Each structure stands twice: as structure tokens, then as C-alpha cells.
Amino acid sequence: MIRFLFVALILVSNSIFSILEIEILKGSDNLSKIAFVPFGVDDGIEESYGRQISRNIEKNMLLFGEFENLPKSEMLSYPSSGNDFYYRDWKVLGVDYSVIGKVNSVNSLGNLNISYSLFNINRRIKLLEGEIVGSEDNIEGISKIISNRIYEEITGLKGIFDTKLAYVINSDADTYQMCISDIDGKNEQILFSSKAPIMSPDWSPDRKKMAYVSFENGLAEIFIQDLQSGERNSIQALGMTNSAPVWSPDGKSLALVVSFSGNPDIFLYSINSKRLIRLTNHYGIDTEPSWSPDSKKIIFTSDRSGSPQLYEINTQSKRKKRLTRDGNYNARGRYFPDGKSIFFVHGNNGNFQIATKKLSSRYIETLTSTSLDESPTISPNGNIIIYATKDGSNGYLGGITLDGKSRFSLPVKNGSVREPAWSPLLN
Amino acid sequence: MNKALTSLNTFFLVLLFLSLIFSIFSIPKLNIDKTQSIRVNFYELIQEEDILFDSSFPKTTVKKETKKTSATDEKIKAAEAAIVSKFKINKLDIKNEISKIKLSKEREDILRVSAIIQARISSIWIKPNSLSESLIAKVSINLAPSGELLNFDLIEPSINSSFNNSILTAMNKMTFFEEVLSLDRKLFEQNFRNFNLVFKSSGEIE
């Protein structure tokens, strides 16, 4: 055995040392180009269905600027099945992926049967082939499902086209609205409207409830609202001010901030037993808690060092660890879905920008370039951050992909928009 | 029996030692410290020169190959003089420093071609976003002397399939490595007939 090992070692050492290796670290700044071919239709089916579905998929896929599309006018053919699909037709156009499909039949219930395929042009392989049955009046929903599958196949990340966004709109000095909408901005719904400020919306992990802070009774108070029934309840913790509620990953408790006679500290609040457990106890400001995905740790902002910095506390051992040291303003930290990095608001030379940091590294990387960026929220797949920023006196929402290739802003609303909160995925 | 085994082991130990020495000498023109992979970059090449030369000296770039020997000699002498007068350092140290960065023509050629290949792959590789994961994958490349890509193989895939897919997609866009045509045949055979591309998701793997 030992002898064998020796021989193997010799061979390996020889081969390693003699072959040239070139390291590739930097990727291209280009985006993958996708052709969304108008879906074909079977005899007797309205042609508009086919076009509508491929247009919806295209809109979804382009929503966050992660891909580039091939204009329809440049397409050489409109294949609708693998039989009439030729790779070279797309290769010459510089296309990386093609999406084709067909609306096959309508059964007696008015259901459409839609088949779709995704091709990798460079590798000349069919990556995905699927079929989906759905009702005629749910073309949007069907398109979202297909978009998610295509997105997952190309990026290896979870599709997020059926997620939602919560946000606060301040339309004039005395009107505050807590809203939710689909992630593409459609189907906006006002959850609660008030003449006093509303803050800090946070989705329950099952997407059925929302926790937020409302000043309707004259001071900061935490409410939980059921999204189905609209019923809202103040959680009536203790102290002067209750704020910054965030749901635990299991949805059974909230981490929140209670200020007893002016000293804000982090507490855990059990929804069922209504018990408070103290997590931090310091005369400085402790606020903005958020759970790690494994719910073992809570990140929070504290000014105990003299300026706001991020700390992490183990919910069991209560051991604390300082996470940021560079700069004199690092606040409102959140973990990435994989728990290995954090994102937060980083103040630098009077500018407040969204930044990220790997927990294993000490370097802070700034993502955004405007100067009053705050309230970052991350897509459940960890690839996109939406944040609030300001243009003149009006607040709007901006977004950025984490590779920095795409920056976008969400459609302007009537009023100042702030505090976006990205919903979890539907399970 | 025991004795026989011990002597056999000793024999293999010696063999291992010899082979290690042999292998070190057998990387003929690529004696780059202890690292096996080269991080080549045009900027790095130019920076090395910048460190050496006072800005008042005309910068000679790697591309000038005609009057190589004399140019290199002049460079070195000038650099020596400049540094000695500027920092008053031990001459021996400088000689060591210079011998370290004094590139043989072959090594320069290999670095140049590697840098072009690196830049070209970088321009077509659409790297998936993976902020937290440190991924690494190795592709072996097989070229014809014409530069044609005969074969590639993902010999060491990463644990992330979309990272692997992105590499395969990029490699499928390559057909020719024209840059090897500028090399003489011997260098091509020694270094570029078979070589590896090491794709990394971040610079922090070591």
C-alpha cells in the first residue's frame, strides 16, 4: 500500500509541475442574450395567446436587467417545437439561449396546454422541456411559472417572479400607506392607511402576515396584520417605544426593540405566549435586529462603541461579536439567504450607501452610488437588492444585482416610496 | 523481511526525492517561485517595470522584441543606477531583485500568450453571481499547432452546477486560440498543446 502511494505521488507531482495553468478570475461584463420566440398555437386557438405568453416571459426575465433579449424583428425563424429548431439560426445572431413553445389545445374546461423548451445555443443542447396546463384567464400566472423554471435552469438560482414587495408610501405630509404589490409592480394593494407615520414592514415567513410599526396612537407601536382578513393587532409589549419587528425564520416569534425609559434593547417576543426575553442590555442604542437564516444568531446595530456598528449575538449563549469596523456608520444589517454574508447601510464621507461584507472577510464592498440609500431588502434567491433612495425630495426604490451588472429603478409612485420589504418565496 | 521492507521504503523515498528534484527542473522556462499556476496580467508586467524604473527613464514595453538583449541590459544597468542612487541599497540585493524579474524571452512569450488567452476567456465567460461561495473548476485544453481547439474537458468541476455550466458555455464559444501562432513550435509543444484553465469565482481561494 505504502509503495503504491509513493508511485502515485511521483506521478502526480510530475504532472502538476509540468502543465501550464492559466487562472481565469474575471468574467465578462456582457449579459446572456435570450431569444423569446413567440409561442406557436394549435389550429383553432387564438394566436394572441401564444404571443402573450412569450411576451410575459420576456418581461419577467428582463425585469431586473439580468439578461438581454433578441428583438423579434431580428429573428430568422419562429420555431415552436424542437423539430423546426436550428441552432445555427441563433448562433449567427449571437444568442446564448432560446425559449420556444406552443399552446397545444383547449380542453372542455377552457384549460390551455402549453409546452415550452429552453435551448443553450453555444452548447447545442436542450436544457429544459416542460408542459403546463392552466386556465385561459391565468395567462400571467402560467407565464410566471414558466419564467421561474427558465430562470432556475439558466442561473441555478430560485425563480422569484411570484414574489411580492411591501413598501410604505408617504403621498402627502399627513398620509402614510402600507402597501404590497407583485414584484413587477402589478396588483397594488393598500394594507393600512394612516395620518401618522408607518415604518419597518416585515413579512411573516409564510407570507400570510405583516408586522410593522405605526404611530397611530401617538408613539411607535408594533402591529401584526393578517393579509387575508385585514385584521390588525397591536402586540403591546412593554416600555415607551416598540419598534423594528422582524419575524423569526419559524414564524413563532419576533425579534424587536423595546425601550424602557429610553434605553432601546433587543428582545425576543413569542407570539403565542406573549413573553419577552431580553437579548441585549446596554445603555447604548441597540436596534435593527434581524435573524440569521439558521435562526441561531441575530444581527443588530449598536452605538456602544460611539458610532453605529453591526454586531451579532448568539440567541442561546448570548455571546456577542462585532462585525464591522471600517467607517463610522454601519447599520441595519441583514444576512444573505446563505448566511455567509451580510448587507447593510454604510456611511462614508457623508454618503449613505448599500454595502455587503462576507462574514469571513473584513472588507466592506459598496454596491450603490447614490448618497441617501437605505432600507435594503434582498430577493429570496440572494441575487438582487432593492433599496430606498431619494431624488430631490421624493423617495423612490432602486435595485441592483449583486454582480453589479444591472442597476434599475422601480416605477415611480404617486408620492414618496420607502422601506421596501421583499416577500419570502411561496412554499 | 523487515529489513527488505525498510530498504525498499528507503529506495522509494530516494526515488520520490529524485523525482521531485527532477520535476522542479523539468518545468523548463516556467520557474515561478512555488506556485504552479500563473496569474498573468499585462498590468502586472508593466507595474513590475514601474517599480524598477524611475519615471524619468523611457519605458520599454514587453512588445519590443528586436533589440531585446541590449535593451534589457541597458534597462537593468539604468535601473540599478537609479535605485542605488535613490535608495542607497546594497548592490547585491538589487542584483537578486533584478534576476528575479529578468524575464527570458521564452518566459515573456509564454506570459504574453497566457495573458491574451486569459483576457479573451474573461471576455466571453458570463460568470454566475456567487458572492459567498468560493468555487474553483479546472478545464483541460487540447490545441492543434494551428491554434484550433481540438478538445476541452472539465477535469475538475466545482460543486456548483451553474458555475460549471457557465464555463462549458464559454468554452463552447471558443474555436481557435490564434494567439499561439506567434510562438515557436517548441514553446507551443512544451506549453500550449495541453494546458489548463482554472476558473475561480473569487480571488480569495488559496
Place this chain on the structure above:
Amino acid sequence: MEPIGIFILAMLCQVYSCAANVSDSVERMQYASVAGDEYLQEERLETNLDDKVYFDFDKSTLDAEDKNLLEQYLPEIKKAKIVRLEGHCDERGTREYNLALGERRALEVRDFLIVKGVSGKKIRVVSFGEEKPLKSASNEKAWAENRRVEISLY
């Protein structure tokens, strides 16, 4: 001095009793007494003093000028039933942190008044963080005006 000592002792007792797990009914009572803002229905007492104290960015300390203004308030406060202190911040930095900072500013004023002999029971503290700016512009002048504690007497 004695009543202040007793008051502080009472406050401490309250804090400790809150910190421990208290039963539901106590929680509500406590909450209501703090939240109770019936006084807001009553008429506000007018004074000819400036009703705002200003602060530096990310700071809650009072300077000599602020203290001077607050001293002038003392005789007025004697006539009032309630002193309302409303803390505010500028838009820079994060919202929840600013909510805490606004509270910290109002408390700094409260503590100064208590030291000067005002009964803590008279004082109501509330923070709006950066949610209610006076000026909506994004410049140094607007920010300086927004970093304030508003004092009102009832």
C-alpha cells in the same frame, strides 16, 4: 433633593420589574400609562420661547445655548401640567436607528430638566425618528433644522 431620589428609585424599580417577565395585565397597564396622551386634547400653553433644541449629526448632547434656552423654560414648566418632548432626526442614516436617536435626544432634554428640579412625572417623551421632517430638502440647512427636540407645554 429627596423627592428626586425617591423618583429615581421608583424608576429603577419600574425598569427592573419590566425587565423581568411580567404578567400580561401589568404589561397593558404600564403601556397605557405611558401611552396615555389625553393631555393632547387640552390646550397648549403658549410661551414666547423658541420651542426647539437643535443637535449635531448622530449626536444627542446639549450645548451651552440649548441649556440656556431650557433654563428659561423652567418657570414656564412650573405652570404646566405636562411637558411634551418630541425627538426628531434628519433623513441621513437608517430609520430605526434614527427612531432610537430621536428618543435619545428627547431624553437628554428630559434628564436636563429633571436635574433642574422638574418632576419626571410631568414629562412625556416621544420620538418620530426621521419620519416627520420640518424641511423635506436634502441639504445641510434642512438637515440642521430637522435634528431637533420640540418642546410643548400643556
